[in-house]
Amino acid sequence: MKDFFSRLNYSFGNEDWKIERKALQIASGNHVLCITASGDRPLNLLMDECGTLTSLDANPVQNHLLSLKCAALQTLDHQEYIGFLGAQQKEDREKTFEKVLNRLPVEAANFWKKHPKMIQKGVLYQGQVERLTKLIAYVVDILRPKKVKRLFEIDNLEEQREFIKKEWDTFLLRKTFDVMLCRAISRLIDIDPGLYTSVDRSMSLGSYIYNRMLNSLNHTLAKENMIISLIFRGFVGEEAFPPYLTEKGAEVIQKGFQLFRFTRPM
Numbered sequence: 677m678k679d680f681f682s683r684l685n686y687s688f689g690n691e692d693w694k695i696e697r698k699a700l701q702i703a704s705g706n707h708v709l710c711i712t713a714s715g716d717r718p719l720n721l722l723m724d725e726c727g728t729l730t731s732l733d734a735n736p737v738q739n740h741l742l743s744l745k746c747a748a749l750q751t752l753d754h755q756e757y758i759g760f761l762g763a764q765q766k767e768d769r770e771k772t773f774e775k776v777l778n779r780l781p782v783e784a785a786n787f788w789k790k791h792p793k794m795i796q797k798g799v800l801y802q803g804q805v806e807r808l809t810k811l812i813a814y815v816v817d818i819l820r821p822k823k824v825k826r827l828f829e830i831d832n833l834e835e836q837r838e839f840i841k842k843e844w845d846t847f848l849l850r851k852t853f854d855v856m857l858c859r860a861i862s863r864l865i866d867i868d869p870g871l872y873t874s875v876d877r878s879m880s881l882g883s884y885i886y887n888r889m890l891n892s893l894n895h896t897l898a899k900e901n902m903i904i905s906l907i908f909r910g911f912v913g914e915e916a917f918p919p920y921l922t923e924k925g926a927e928v929i930q931k932g933f934q935l936f937r938f939t940r941p942m
Contacts, residue, residue, distance in 0.1 A: 680735070680868065681734055682735070684738070684802055684803050684804065685713075685735065685738070685804045685805060686713045686714040686803045687801060687802050687806050688714055688800050688803065689713065689717055689720070689902070689918060690903040691717055693721075693723075693918050696720075696721070697721070697724065700721070700724075703724075704726065704727070705726070706726045706727055707727050707728050708721055708726050708728070709729075709732070710729070711733055712731045712732060712733035712739050715738070715741050715745045717731075718731035718742065719742075719749075719920040720918050722929045722933075723919050723929065726932070739784070740784040740788065744776065744780065744784060744788060745920070746779075747776045747777075748761060748776050749930060750779060750930060750933065751775055751779055752775065754923045759772075760772045760773070760776070763798075763914075763921050769795050769796050770792060770796055773788070801910070805868075809906040809910060810910035811856075812856055812907055813906070813907060813909055815852065816852065816908055820849070823844060824908050826843075827898045828909065828913070829899075831897070833895075833897060837894055840894070845890060850883070850886055853882035853883065853886040854886075855882070857882035857885060859881075892904065897915075899913055899915045901916055902916045
């Protein structure tokens with residue numbers, strides 16, 4: 677698992693920024709400390725004015741990703757910015773990278789120069805976890821393509837609840853989650869080494885996540901949920917964009933960059 681601290685593990689945040697914002701209630705003058713991970717959390721936290729925001733990570737690659745997102749946000753217009761990151765289709769991302777390069781710290785610039793394929797594909801979906809969710813989405817799409825399409829077409833919560841109850845929640849889908857997220861498969865895929873640190877061996881991670889997913893689908897439209905979009909489509913649609921990917925959110929976040937620093941603990 678030593679590679680965990682030298683590779684890109686997370687590239688698209690799966691935390692609920694709305695709940696975190698409500699829980700923290702950041703006020704002007706507060707000093708905020710958070711983990712970098714995908715870079716989404718510190719960026720989204722800048723939606724509220726604070727004294728300073730420090731983001732740190734034991735993995736320098738995660739900080740390099742945050743540097744890239746910040747540089748792109750400051751350099752590009754909105755459409756070019758989200759296209760460059762991979763939130764939308766875009767050609768010639770390598771050429772766009774040249775525009776961003778001068779705003780990157782030296783270490784981050786050197787890292788991304790060595791990984792042009794990640795830039796070319798769009799960094800938002802190049803993390804280890806995001807590649808896993810893309811695999812899960814591929815498997816589920818084979819098993820139930822029409823149902824996945826239908827789930828993300830629904831605009832009414834009551835209609836979605838009925839669909840989940842009558843058509844979505846099946847024995848086969850539950851077992852797919854159990855298999856894909858069992859300990860043996862997790863070790864082969866080589867995801868977060870801390871995944872099972874506080875999980876009792878008798879607990880099925882697949883069943884737990886599946887049940888939490890059902891609970892979420894009873895309260896939130898699938899198309900507006902980032903992690904459900906990642907799991908079942910392998911990407912996040914505009915309806916579920918976090919603040920730093922929206923035009924209005926990006927404008928607010930840029931104003932907070934002078935309060936922002938990120939580092940790697942010694």
